[in-house]
Amino acid sequence: MVEIxxxxxxxxxxxxxxxxxxxxxxxLGQGIAAAGSVGAVAxxxxxxxxxxxxxxxPETQAIYGFLIAILLLVFSGLLGGGKGLDVTSxxxxxxxxxxxxxxxxxxxMGQGIAAASSVGAVVxxxxxxxxxxxxxxxPETQAIYGFLIAILLxxxxxxxx
Amino acid sequence: xxxxxxxxxxxxxxxxEIFLAIIVIVLLVVGAVVVIIVSxxxxxxxxxxxxxxxxxxxxxxxxxxxxxxxxIEADDHKEIxxxxxxxxxxxxxxxxxxxxxxxxxxxxxTYELLSKIAPDDVxxxxxxxxxxxxxxxxxxxxASIEANLSKDETIDLLIPVGSLYPTCEQLVDxxxxxxxxxxxxxxxxxxxxxxxxxxYNENGMILPLESALDKYFLENLLSASSVPxxxxxxxxxxxxxLQVDVANLKVIIRSKVDGLKYDSISPHIISNGYxxxxxxxxxxxxxxxxTSIVNGLEGTDYSSVLNEALGTYNETGSASVxxxxxxxxxxxxxxxxxxxxxxxxxxxxxxxxKKEKEIKNLKIIVRAKRENNLEIADIQEMLI
Numbered sequence: 211m212v213e214i215x216x217x218x219x220x221x222x223x224x225x226x227x228x229x230x231x232x233x234x235x236x237x238l239g240q241g242i243a244a245a246g247s248v249g250a251v252a253x254x255x256x257x258x259x260x261x262x263x264x265x266x267x268p269e270t271q272a273i274y275g276f277l278i279a280i281l282l283l284v285f286s287g288l289l290g291g292g293k294g295l296d297v298t299s300x301x302x303x304x305x306x307x308x309x310x311x312x313x314x315x316x317x318x319m320g321q322g323i324a325a326a327s328s329v330g331a332v333v334x335x336x337x338x339x340x341x342x343x344x345x346x347x348x349p350e351t352q353a354i355y356g357f358l359i360a361i362l363l364x365x366x367x368x369x370x371x
Numbered sequence: 372x373x374x375x376x377x378x379x380x381x382x383x384x385x386x387x388e389i390f391l392a393i394i395v396i397v398l399l400v401v402g403a404v405v406v407i408i409v410s411x412x413x414x415x416x417x418x419x420x421x422x423x424x425x426x427x428x429x430x431x432x433x434x435x436x437x438x439x440x441x442x443i444e445a446d447d448h449k450e451i452x453x454x455x456x457x458x459x460x461x462x463x464x465x466x467x468x469x470x471x472x473x474x475x476x477x478x479x480x481t482y483e484l485l486s487k488i489a490p491d492d493v494x495x496x497x498x499x500x501x502x503x504x505x506x507x508x509x510x511x512x513x514a515s516i517e518a519n520l521s522k523d524e525t526i527d528l529l530i531p532v533g534s535l536y537p538t539c540e541q542l543v544d545x546x547x548x549x550x551x552x553x554x555x556x557x558x559x560x561x562x563x564x565x566x567x568x569x570x571y572n573e574n575g576m577i578l579p580l581e582s583a584l585d586k587y588f589l590e591n592l593l594s595a596s597s598v599p600x601x602x603x604x605x606x607x608x609x610x611x612x613l614q615v616d617v618a619n620l621k622v623i624i625r626s627k628v629d630g631l632k633y634d635s636i637s638p639h640i641i642s643n644g645y646x647x648x649x650x651x652x653x654x655x656x657x658x659x660x661x662t663s664i665v666n667g668l669e670g671t672d673y674s675s676v677l678n679e680a681l682g683t684y685n686e687t688g689s690a691s692v693x694x695x696x697x698x699x700x701x702x703x704x705x706x707x708x709x710x711x712x713x714x715x716x717x718x719x720x721x722x723x724x725k726k727e728k729e730i731k732n733l734k735i736i737v738r739a740k741r742e743n744n745l746e747i748a749d750i751q752e753m754l755i
Binding site for chain 2: 254308316329
């Protein structure tokens with residue numbers, strides 16, 4: 211069995227939290243948006259492309275979580291064979307994961323709900339597309355905050371560099 | 372810090388594996404709490420996503436003000452028929468049926484669609500609503516006996532929508548109202564009509580039969596939404612309750628205009644309304660005249676609506692001003708309800724309300740063009 215340092219093991223938990231919760235939010239959000247889009251496409255075939263756009267928007271939270279998880283795995287030594295992390299950096303890594311994980315969860319769900327509503331508005335009135343995209347993009351900011359803080363924690367917490 | 376943490380863990384005799392397990396458990400508990408908290412609103416929203424998207428697509432196909440103006444400006448009802456052929460929802464029935472019947476079919480199909488796609492928590496209400504076509508068909512059968520219509524004329528009155536349509540189609544050969552009631556044996560309407568049949572046999576008027584059907588329909592509708600388990604049902608209940616109150620008010624006002632007394636009115640009233648409860652209804656039915664009814668409604672939402680129409684009534688003496696005012700109030704109220712829960716029942720209420728309004732207004736325009744050839748301004752005045 212491979213010996214893993216406590217700090218590295220904590221970073222692995224951080225990576226799991228990052229992609230786990232961000233993916234959960236993203237998945238729920240996309241599911242919500244997809245359910246609305248399917249209903250719209252069932253009534254109006256021309257809605258397919260716009261439905262796909264709205265459904266794709268909550269994907270970004272999972273991408274952020276995935277990126278952070280990969281960075282944690284690489285820089286904690288789990289991937290790439292680098293030296294392991296000490297316990298302090300390991301705890302920072304858990305914070306990194308929680309930062310993007312929970313921010314991605316809320317952001318993904320919010321974006322999904324906004325996307326489903328926007329699909330409904332667009333299928334009712336075509337002119338609502340641009341405004342729908344703007345409203346749907348707004349909940350993205352929370353995920354961006356989480357992503358930025360995660361990067362800052364990694365840089366100044368001794369994980370990156 | 373790492374050394375301090377390691378020292379603490381060693382001091383308490385906690386191995387690294389246990390420390391990791393504690394961190395994992397804490398994160399799992401926090402995660403589970405977060406998921407439960409955030410999933411509750413999602414679970415409320417989720418059943419409405421697909422129906423709402425379908426409904427909003429149909430709402431987008433309803434006529435806007437410009438299209439209605441074009442319809443009103445049509446020279447005659449044939450031009451309206453041709454105009455409606457440009458809209459698939461209406462066009463599919465216009466080749467086989469008259470314009471009025473096509474509109475009724477469209478509305479019946481809308482109720483059926485809603486009963487199929489409505490989420491389970493409100494599904495019962497829309498199942499009851501979809502029986503509106505069955506009730507209309509039974510009324511048509513009864514009216515055809517009263518008017519001595521031929522088989523073809525009676526079939527022409529029936530709306531080919533609803534589970535009862537095949538039965539109604541077979542009953543067009545009936546010679547008496549007793550035959551119709553007997554033919555409906557085994558359906559939910561049989562016992563309702565049997566009770567009203569005695570009254571019909573005594574005075575020869577079909578009004579008790581029609582009234583019994585309307586009353587049964589509205590009571591069922593109200594009871595289907597009477598357990599306010601969540602916001603969606605509460606909003607739907609207030610919409611249906613409003614319709615029940617308005618139906619009661621229309622009967623009471625019309626009866627008072629015709630000079631009828633309490634005993635003649637009460638059988639046609641739904642005893643437990645929404646805002647207007649049983650004791651209030653009794654007071655209203657015992658009122659001397661229409662002005663007393665309007666005064667008696669003080670404190671309810673209907674007071675200001677009917678007060679505004681009272682002046683016109685005093686000039687014209689026609690109860691239709693109150694009916695129009697109440698119909699317009701339903702539209703306004705339903706519009707406000709439709710905005711209350713945009714991710715729940717709101718869009719569905721908004722759509723039913725707008726669809727019913729569209730069909731009613733189209734029928735008004737068609738009738739005005741066919742029978743009266745009224746001026747555009749006069750037609751606009753009649754619209755809801």
